[in-house]
Amino acid sequence: MICEILSVGTELLLGQIANTDAQYLSRRLSEYGINLYRQTTVGDNPERVKQALSEALARCDLVITTGGLGPTEDDLTKEMVAETFALPMELHQPSLDALTQRMNRLHPGKPLTPNNLKQAYFPKGARILPNLCGTAPGCVVEAEGKAVAVLPGPPRELKDMFEHALEPYLREKTGAAIHSRFLRIFGVGESRVEDMLLDLFHLGSPTLALYCGAGEVQARLTVCLPHGQDPAPILDPVEAEIRSRLGDAVYASGRDETMPRAVLRMLEEKNLTLAVAESCTGGMLASELVDCPGASKAFREGYVTYTCAAKARVLGVPQDILEGPGPVSAPCAQAMAQGALRVSGADYALSVTGVAGPDGGTEITPVGDVFLGLAWAGGSQVQEFRFLGDRSWIRTLACVNALNMLRMHLLSRN
């Protein structure tokens, strides 16, 4: 089944809100193996709604509209669906009863206005989709071998109506499901990953696609199968092949397995604890760790030693390092990590010191120069990076590379 989404709403064309309805529907449709080829957004304008609807119906089997179901004059999606299929509008008595009851509860004694009444009229023969979160019911209209599902715009109402009323309809119509797997890759650039996996892009099934994140690449494998069929025999061998080519660069699988989560999980499995000492990232590394629920199982504490005085007093960085190589140097990163290890009593300590810019760069340590330190009871190591980007991007890359440094060390310990 081929589908398109038609979003109706001038507020979308003015950029007042993001089209999260389209995102939600797209994700849910892909789960049903419904091919979505296009999303279109138009304003609350009768002619443009009708034109976009006709165009979409010429290309696909099912159009899902969002928005334009409210009580005001410029809410006209249902009416345009009726016009497109040359159907009259008909009163749906159960919807009128529900509406009357609801309005009586909200505004006792107030009669229904013609605008309210409008919400109980639907194209003749439509299947009504009740609205449990608002006043405007939706509907499905089938005609001329095509179908249009008309859903409300407010995201809460849309989701509820999709799950309770449209899903049963879609399950009837399809009988297929999409299965995806995400592999998260760190330390190899997007074009290099593509080169290494080139032949796998042409398998047909599963399909392979790459996405870029902060310092990382995500590879997504997707296959569409009849409902109930196990995707593992198709996905497993391709995942194994990717893992064998990329090795340790694959740091996690799963859409939500970010680098902080992956590292916290490794630490937790080994019963190890972590402390961090930060200068240019200024708490961002600790914050990304604490953002993971259950972080306290492995994360102990952090020190944001932004000034030289704090590096010396809190972490015991020697004055001759601060005055010699300086606060942005390998010896300082090392001393910060060792200091954090000592003060916290954790098993590992990571440190970050660098120049995030826009000011503060010198010839020896330009903006983007970052030193990462790792210390443990048996030793320490330091890495230097040169990141390109603005202040916030440099700090983001510093954090994820610091975590990857610990990840690689933990892997090598095995």
Next chain:
Amino acid sequence: MICEILSVGTELLLGQIANTDAQYLSRRLSEYGINLYRQTTVGDNPERVKQALSEALARCDLVITTGGLGPTEDDLTKEMVAETFALPMELHQPSLDALTQRMNRLHPGKPLTPNNLKQAYFPKGARILPNLCGTAPGCVVEAEGKAVAVLPGPPRELKDMFEHALEPYLREKTGAAIHSRFLRIFGVGESRVEDMLLDLFHLGSPTLALYCGAGEVQARLTVCLPHGQDPAPILDPVEAEIRSRLGDAVYASGRDETMPRAVLRMLEEKNLTLAVAESCTGGMLASELVDCPGASKAFREGYVTYTCAAKARVLGVPQDILEGPGPVSAPCAQAMAQGALRVSGADYALSVTGVAGPDGGTEITPVGDVFLGLAWAGGSQVQEFRFLGDRSWIRTLACVNALNMLRMHLLSRN
């Protein structure tokens, strides 16, 4: 000028990301008085990209595309624009030089792959839009009385390229300039702000719009004037009126004047310094401060004391507080702030301790319960909040409210 947006990206049709690019562009175009009649999204499919592009060009003067500019095989937006206008692709030497330089810096000695090279080719005669945040430049192609602007998909790159490279083009074409002022309001809800400013929404020029942020409301005044005309006589009196009605709730003006920046500026002006002690926010407060360039003028250091042991050892929180009222309590917030003040030697210390969830809530301290502490040489104060939302939202609200607590204190000192 009539415009359409064409977003290219299978990840949008799969619902993996929301189309925030379309929202951003829509908002910015409306500021230029450019009529946007339609947004279309298609996947990384050459035929469907070309079809959607031709259809859009038949309806409007300017099509802005987003996405499909990367180095991989399915990045093909530029190529489809060239085919649509029957233009050959040509090497743009300055883009190749910039790309080579960038790759050399990132991966010294590694040769450019054919995929990298692709990013330096453009439809013949295109005006190149440099990409200051990534590798793929954009372009504007004018042909057959129409124009297509090709922008990258990653939101950071898109915004930067729009502001630095496409806006000058739009100003040329429209002869108009947009002037906006942002007033940032904290501590008054959106509907209350709307009530207080109700008559100002009907001025016509400037237009007034409200946007919701994390715990704050932004009021934007916008006026579109012929290029060169001074907006001050139109904007100044309305800004003054808003400020007089909202008082201290207006904490800053300017789109980039976030709460951390506003507070750092206040501290800097008074030559005061700040340290922070964080539990549930886990470094987020320090990180937001350090994210502001020049933060070191006022921000000293931070302590992420996620465990009770760290609160006691690093900040000297007494055991009877940790074992009595507990780590999420007013006395603990106070002791954390006082400890941070003592250890850091700063003029002010802020502390945050609370339950960010999803686990860890109790009947007395449910998820969302947060205590904020402020200490200075002459005294201390504590505030309790109950925030609603997920882990990340609760932490975000805790940070901005902590900063506002310090802001109000600094205002009262005057």
